[in-house]
Amino acid sequence: MTNLAERRGSVVSREKRDRKKQDLEQNPKQELPKQELRGRLERGGVFWLFLLICACGIVGIVQLLPAWTRVWPREMGLPFIEIINAVVEFLRKTPLLFGITFRDATRLVASAVDLPLGLVEGVLVSGFESLRLPPLPWTALVGLAFVFGWWLKGWRLALLASSCIFYMALFGKWKLSLVTLSVVLVAAPIAASVGLGIGIAAARSKRVEKVVWPFLNVLQSLPHFSYLIPVAIFIGVSHKAGVIATILFAFPPMARLTLVGLRSVSNEVREAGLMAGCNARQMLWRVELPSALQALLLGVNQVVMQCLAMVVISSFIGAKGLGQDLLFRLQSLRLGQALEIGVAIVFVAVTLDRLSIALSEKKPRERKAVGALWQRFPHSSVAVAVLLLSLAGAWLHPAGQTFPKSWTVTTAPLWDSFVVYITVHWFDALSFFREGLLLYVLIPVRSTFQWLPWPFYLFVAAALGYRLGGWRLAATVSGFIMFIVLSGYWARSTITAYMVFVSLLCCALLGLPIGIWASLSQRRTRAVMLVCDSLQTFPSFIYLIPVIMLFRVGDVAAIMAVVIYASIPIVRYTIFGLRGVAQETVEAALICGATPRQVLWKVRMPLALPEIMLGVNQTIMFALFMVTIAAFIGTTDLGQEIFRALTFNDAGKGLVVGLCIAFMGLTVDRLVVAWSDARKKQLGIV
Numbered sequence: 001m002t003n004l005a006e007r008r009g010s011v012v013s014r015e016k017r018d019r020k021k022q023d024l025e026q027n028p029k030q031e032l033p034k035q036e037l038r039g040r041l042e043r044g045g046v047f048w049l050f051l052l053i054c055a056c057g058i059v060g061i062v063q064l065l066p067a068w069t070r071v072w073p074r075e076m077g078l079p080f081i082e083i084i085n086a087v088v089e090f091l092r093k094t095p096l097l098f099g100i101t102f103r104d105a106t107r108l109v110a111s112a113v114d115l116p117l118g119l120v121e122g123v124l125v126s127g128f129e130s131l132r133l134p135p136l137p138w139t140a141l142v143g144l145a146f147v148f149g150w151w152l153k154g155w156r157l158a159l160l161a162s163s164c165i166f167y168m169a170l171f172g173k174w175k176l177s178l179v180t181l182s183v184v185l186v187a188a189p190i191a192a193s194v195g196l197g198i199g200i201a202a203a204r205s206k207r208v209e210k211v212v213w214p215f216l217n218v219l220q221s222l223p224h225f226s227y228l229i230p231v232a233i234f235i236g237v238s239h240k241a242g243v244i245a246t247i248l249f250a251f252p253p254m255a256r257l258t259l260v261g262l263r264s265v266s267n268e269v270r271e272a273g274l275m276a277g278c279n280a281r282q283m284l285w286r287v288e289l290p291s292a293l294q295a296l297l298l299g300v301n302q303v304v305m306q307c308l309a310m311v312v313i314s315s316f317i318g319a320k321g322l323g324q325d326l327l328f329r330l331q332s333l334r335l336g337q338a339l340e341i342g343v344a345i346v347f348v349a350v351t352l353d354r355l356s357i358a359l360s361e362k363k364p365r366e367r368k369a370v371g372a373l374w375q376r377f378p379h380s381s382v383a384v385a386v387l388l389l390s391l392a393g394a395w396l397h398p399a400g401q402t403f404p405k406s407w408t409v410t411t412a413p414l415w416d417s418f419v420v421y422i423t424v425h426w427f428d429a430l431s432f433f434r435e436g437l438l439l440y441v442l443i444p445v446r447s448t449f450q451w452l453p454w455p456f457y458l459f460v461a462a463a464l465g466y467r468l469g470g471w472r473l474a475a476t477v478s479g480f481i482m483f484i485v486l487s488g489y490w491a492r493s494t495i496t497a498y499m500v501f502v503s504l505l506c507c508a509l510l511g512l513p514i515g516i517w518a519s520l521s522q523r524r525t526r527a528v529m530l531v532c533d534s535l536q537t538f539p540s541f542i543y544l545i546p547v548i549m550l551f552r553v554g555d556v557a558a559i560m561a562v563v564i565y566a567s568i569p570i571v572r573y574t575i576f577g578l579r580g581v582a583q584e585t586v587e588a589a590l591i592c593g594a595t596p597r598q599v600l601w602k603v604r605m606p607l608a609l610p611e612i613m614l615g616v617n618q619t620i621m622f623a624l625f626m627v628t629i630a631a632f633i634g635t636t637d638l639g640q641e642i643f644r645a646l647t648f649n650d651a652g653k654g655l656v657v658g659l660c661i662a663f664m665g666l667t668v669d670r671l672v673v674a675w676s677d678a679r680k681k682q683l684g685i686v
Contacts, residue, residue: 051463055456062453070453077488084652088233106234110244117186117243124178135178137401138169140390144383145351151379152358160354164347169403171410173322173344180321181348184307187243191250192303196296198251199258200284209259219252221621221665223628224313224540225642226658229651232317242311242319250306254299261295262288297360304356305537308349312539313629316646322348326541330632335419335549336412342542349537419549426550434556442502442555449498454485461667468674477670480663487656489638496637497664499555499630500623503562507619511567512612515574516600525575532568540565540629548633558630566622573615577608607683610676617672624665 062069068076091102124141127134145165149158168177198216202209231245265288273287289296312323322345329338393400399407422430458481465474484493518528543561551557581604589603631639638657645654 051460054463055460058456058459059453062455069455071450072454072485072488072490074488078486080487080656081650081652084655085650088230088651092233103234107236110235110240113186113190113240113243116190117182117240120182120185121179124182125175134394134401137390137394138174138403139393139400140387141178142166142169143386143390147379147383147386149355149358150382152355152362157354157358161351164351167347168344170408171340171344172405172408173341174403176320176322176325176341177344177348180311180323180345183243183246183311183319183321184304184348184352187246187250187307187311188300188304191247191307192254192300194247195251195254195256195299195303196258198255199262199299202255202259203262212255213259216252216256217666217669218659218662220256221624221662221669222658223625223639223642223661224249224310225316225628225639225646226654227310228314228317229646229649229654232646233649233651237318239318239320241317242314245314245317246307246310246319249310250303253302253306254296257295257299257302258292261292261299264295265291294360297356301353301356301360304352305349308345308352308537309539312345312541323539323541330541330544330548333548334412334416335545336415337410339415339545340410340412342539342545345539346537346542349539350534353533353537422549430550434551434554437556438554442498442559445502446495446498449494449501450491452494454481454490457481458485461671464671465674468671468678473670473674477667480667483663484660487660489641489657489660492636492638492641492657493660493664495635496624496627496639496661499559499562499627499635499637500620500664503559503566503623503627504616504620506559506563507567507570507623508616510563511570511615511619512574514567515571515612516578518571519575519578525579528571528575532572535564536568540626541632543626544630544633553634555635557633558627558635561630561633562623562626565626566619569618569622570612570615573618574608574612577611577615578604580611581607610679610683613672613676613679617669617676620668620672621665624661628661 067073093101095101096105122128122133123136125135142162142165146158146162149161168174198212202212227245227249231241231248235241235244269287269291270283273283278287311319311321312326315321315323315327322341326338326341326345329335329341390400398404458478461477461481462474465477484490514528518524543565544557547557547560547564551560585603585607586599589599594602627635627637628639628642631637631643638661641657642654644650645657
């Protein structure tokens with residue numbers, strides 16, 4: 001019996017080996033033998049050792065060479081700025097067709113925004129004097145927000161939406177909030193339409209996709225302020241210019257998600273459309289776009305949030321509303337009033353975010369075919385009733401039209417007294433923390449980044465690119481680094497890199513434990529994700545208020561603002577990665593006797609590492625955006641150069657500095673995504 005069992009076992013094991021060998025021959029990337037995997041790991045260790053030795057050698061050799069091999073001087077840079085400014089000047093003054101310059105054409109196109117903007121602001125803010133019609137009463141907007149939220153997702157969303165709208169009236173921010181809301185209501189549909197058209201064109205043609213996709217990557221990597229200078233030059237400084245800048249900043253996510261959504265439509269769905277006799281236009285509008293509806297609605301949500309992120313910054317070129325008032329309060333350090341305005345912006349963002357998400361998740365319901373009109377259309381009937389009652393109340397009493405100023409409240413004195421309390425009682429502790437962080441962490445790290453020569457960064461990026469993606473990726477990231485070197489802003493770029501590096505370390509130390517802790521329980525996950533969703537709706541300037549209150553202006557305040565803003569992606573992706581590990585894998589580890597701690601660190605963390613690294617990638621992109629905005633409170637990096645370019649309307653400088661920031665982000669993005677994809681293939685996840 002024993003010999004028979006042994007023979008059966010040997011036959012089974014031989015069959016398994018043969019089957020495994022056959023699978024490997026058919027798909028060599030599916031699984032690696034243990035010896036080959038160990039060999040790859042050993043070669044990986046040799047690679048890292050070789051990279052370290054070569055990098056140290058480059059640093060040592062460069063110290064013996066001329067100074068330009070360490071920091072490329074600006075006078076030796078290529079004339080990118082002069083070329084761009086020459087092109088801009090040509091477009092401004094040279095007639096191209098029928099005596100019309102490019103600037104005249106852009107202003108003519110931009111004037112198309114006047115009609116919808118005037119219409120929306122007339123309905124919400126100013127009314128129509130020629131027709132003697134007032135704007136909608138504040139009670140109507142609060143009531144309609146309640147009905148719309150109720151229709152989308154029930155009474156909770158209805159209460160949230162109406163409360164956020166009521167806050168604007170209660171705290172005296174009604175008119176400013178509605179001006180900001182008008183800009184979003186005009187810019188978001190236009191940006192979504194532009195993005196939809198570009199996404200459809202890219203999905204229809206591979207050539208268009210090859211041109212559009214890198215262009216969209218660069219646009220989404222550019223800092224907010226890089227959009228302002230060309231708009232100010234070609235359109236002017238005005239409220240309308242702020243709307244145009246918002247549209248330009250907001251359309252890329254819609255284009256990307258439209259392309260991704262249309263590419264994900266299955267062939268079976270298309271074949272069904274062909275069998276039904278659809279032509280090309282019917283296939284697009286009746287088959288493909290409805291199939292990609294979830295991706296399209298997610299793109300609309302991203303457009304809305306991008307508009308709200310930009311509407312504050314566009315106040316630098318004349319956009320009216322809450323953003324303009326917020327910048328004025330921040331510049332005069334009226335932090336209590338700035339905080340109230342910031343909360344109003346947050347509530348606008350939260351309202352639009354929750355409503356757009358609910359709209360994307362809403363499923364069609366069957367209507368009653370019989371019954372009274374109000375029974376078949378209950379929400380529409382209630383909305384009409386709310387509107388009629390609000391108009392009647394506005395006609396009977398002025399308080400029904402405009403929220404009385406005597407009813408408004410303010411918490412600004414409370415926050416100002418809190419700032420005074422912190423200044424008086426926490427001054428020594430905060431000064432000790434700020435000075436200690438500067439002397440023992442920030443200044444040494446900044447000095448190290450500035451001391452390392454540019455060939456060091458170039459070699460490391462090229463070597464990593466070659467290791468992860470071959471010569472093409474190595475050439476791409478090397479081109480990004482060389483553009484920064486030849487632009488003449490290498491010294492400023494190293495300061496930006498040091499701030500992002502320190503912020504990334506702080507985000508990892510803060511975000512990874514929170515993400516790990518939250519992933520261990522569904523209840524914790526819901527709570528932390530709710531906080532992340534709420535924080536992600538905050539416009540970036542809001543994060544400057546608490547750090548100015550605590551740390552004044554400078555690098556410490558800027559880095560703290562970056563940490564608060566950029567920790568969200570790493571928390572979110574850590575939770576997503578750990579929760580996404582297959583339950584069968586976890587159960588197999590538990591059956592083998594692994595403890596919960598071993599399951600976490602030996603099973604779940606290695607499998608979730610590719611997703612976590614994508615979160616690190618997004619954290620770096622968020623940090624680059626926020627570092628640029630933090631220049632508003634006194635940093636000396638690339639962000640300050642963009643502010644200077646904006647002050648003097650220097651389009652060439654603004655675009656070149658913006659591209660330097662974008663290429664820093666794209667370098668990290670390409671390397672991290674390549675590593676994540678390779679790791680997923682190695683683990684058999686994709």
